[in-house]
Amino acid sequence: xxxxxxxxxxxxxxxxxxxxxxxxxxxxxxxxxxxxxxxxxxxxxxxxxxxxxxxxxxxxxxxxxxxxxxxxxxxxxxxxxxxxxxxxxxxxxxxxxxxxxxxxxxxxxxxxxxxxxxxxxxxxxxxxxxxxxxxxxxxxxxxxxxxxxxxxxxxxxxxxxxxxxxxxxxxxxxxxxxxxxxxxxxxxxxxx
Amino acid sequence: xxxxxxxxxxxxxxxxxxxxxxxxxxxxxxxxxxxxxxxxxxxxxxxxxxxxxxxxxxxxxxxxxxxxxxxxxxxxxxxxxxxxxxxxxxxxxxxxxxxxxxxxxxxxxxxxxxxxxxxxxxxxxxxxxxxxxxxxxxxxxxxxxxxxxxxxxxxxxxxxxxxxxxxxxxxxxxxxxxxxxxxxxxxxxxxxxxxxxxxxxxxxx
Numbered sequence: 001x002x003x004x005x006x007x008x009x010x011x012x013x014x015x016x017x018x019x020x021x022x023x024x025x026x027x028x029x030x031x032x033x034x035x036x037x038x039x040x041x042x043x044x045x046x047x048x049x050x051x052x053x054x055x056x057x058x059x060x061x062x063x064x065x066x067x068x069x070x071x072x073x074x075x076x077x078x079x080x081x082x083x084x085x086x087x088x089x090x091x092x093x094x095x096x097x098x099x100x101x102x103x104x105x106x107x108x109x110x111x112x113x114x115x116x117x118x119x120x121x122x123x124x125x126x127x128x129x130x131x132x133x134x135x136x137x138x139x140x141x142x143x144x145x146x147x148x149x150x151x152x153x154x155x156x157x158x159x160x161x162x163x164x165x166x167x168x169x170x171x172x173x174x175x176x177x178x179x180x181x182x183x184x185x186x187x188x189x190x191x192x
Numbered sequence: 193x194x195x196x197x198x199x200x201x202x203x204x205x206x207x208x209x210x211x212x213x214x215x216x217x218x219x220x221x222x223x224x225x226x227x228x229x230x231x232x233x234x235x236x237x238x239x240x241x242x243x244x245x246x247x248x249x250x251x252x253x254x255x256x257x258x259x260x261x262x263x264x265x266x267x268x269x270x271x272x273x274x275x276x277x278x279x280x281x282x283x284x285x286x287x288x289x290x291x292x293x294x295x296x297x298x299x300x301x302x303x304x305x306x307x308x309x310x311x312x313x314x315x316x317x318x319x320x321x322x323x324x325x326x327x328x329x330x331x332x333x334x335x336x337x338x339x340x341x342x343x344x345x346x347x348x349x350x351x352x353x354x355x356x357x358x359x360x361x362x363x364x365x366x367x368x369x370x371x372x373x374x375x376x377x378x379x380x381x382x383x384x385x386x387x388x389x390x391x392x393x394x395x396x397x
Contacts, residue, residue, distance in 0.1 A: 026296075028221075028222075031225070095296055097346070097349065098292055098296055098345065098346075099296070100349070101292075101345060101346050101348060101349050102289060102292060102293070104348065107348055107349065110352065113349070113353045116353055131387065131388070132361075133361065133364040133365060133368060133388070134368070134386055134387045134388065136354060136361060136365055137364075137365045137368035137369065137372070137386045138383070138386045140350055140353070140354055140365060140369075141339070141368075141369070141372050141382070141386060143350065144339055144342040144343050144346060144350065145335070145338060145339055145342065147342050147346055148338035148339065148341055148342030148345075149338065150295070156334040156337050156338060157334060159310060160310060160314075160330045160331075160333060160334050160337075161330060162327070162330050162331065162334065167327060167331070170327065170328075170331060171331050171334065174328070174331045174332065174335065175335055178335055178376065178382050181381050181382050181383040181384075182382055182383045182386055183383075184383055185381075185382075185383025185384060185386055185387050186383075186386075
């Protein structure tokens with residue numbers, strides 16, 4: 001995102017949040033400075049401290065907004081399950097959450113997980129007489145598999161003697177089949 | 193810096209100190225951020241020795257990784273867990289963190305990391321079914337491994353959510369996770385496993 005003098009103040013704040021999400025999906029929060037965030041956002045460094053107490057505060061805000069962002073953008077505002085195909089394409093989601101998981105101080109265990117809550121709600125609506133353990137295990141398993149997908153494509157495949165260039169399509173379709181099976185067991189239909 | 197300890201001397205001690213230092217540091221940062229100097233400091237040896245014994249930090253880091261994966265493969269010293277147990281990686285947060293850092297930085301291939309338990313899991317997957325081709329078996333084991341790694345890497349994010357309003361839920365879900373892991377390995381229906389269906393031992397798809 002580039003600097004623009006025409007930007008109203010609010011969009012500078014948004015640009016900083018977006019910059020935090022971008023950087024945190026590639027690097028550990030502890031290695032990201034306020035200056036890095038300002039440069040990535042294309043805004044003046046002083047604005048980091050105008051809108052936030054610190055770079056850390058800004059990154060915590062980005063973390064808080066990440067779940068609602070997934071619900072809004074990948075789940076149609078909570079009306080449908082995460083679109084499997086787009087989730088597989090978007091490495092940012094995994095990178096961001098993995099970095100947060102690796103740095104405990106950016107983690108708030110008591111905080112809500114809006115995307116998982118929304119998916120659980122969908123499972124309850126689709127399968128109202130179903131087993132609550134089944135619902136919760138399914139939501140957690142789908143989440144873990146989607147988060148773990150980049151590990152597979154970049155690490156496991158070669159370690160298992162598979163070639164992503166040759167077997168990529170087979171891996172992908174088998175993986176999507178697993179997600180479909182989990183979704184459909186609680187009456188949900190995976191998109192894509 | 194291990195200032196409290198005696199400076200390693202002799203080629204064997206120095207090599208060992210550097211490999212052990214690499215194994216420790218890999219769980220704290222992505223490989224590209226671990227400099228040769230940091231490695232030498234952590235090992236308590238002279239910087240020049242990294243090059244002398246390994247030709248550079250990359251080879252030392254690779255050996256550090258091998259060390260992590262071999263000690264994981266051999267299980268716990270007191271026999272309380274084995275690498276082939278479901279979700280055994282949770283006993284080795286240092287290894288799972290090292291894998292995550294290397295994976296996130298895209299350097300995982302350069303490090304030539306292999307899973308020491310892969311062959312054992314593949315054998316189990318092959319025994320469990322009859323007429324499936326080898327590629328599919330490998331893909332299924334890969335997907336099962338993703339679930340295993342992810343379950344351990346994201347434990348601190350997922351577990352509080354699972355047991356949020358009901359502590360008994362955690363235990364019940366954990367049992368389903370084991371069933372799902374088994375279904376993924378054997379290529380059977382993971383949705384049914386999430387619903388509590390058990391595959392017969394060695395059962396086929």
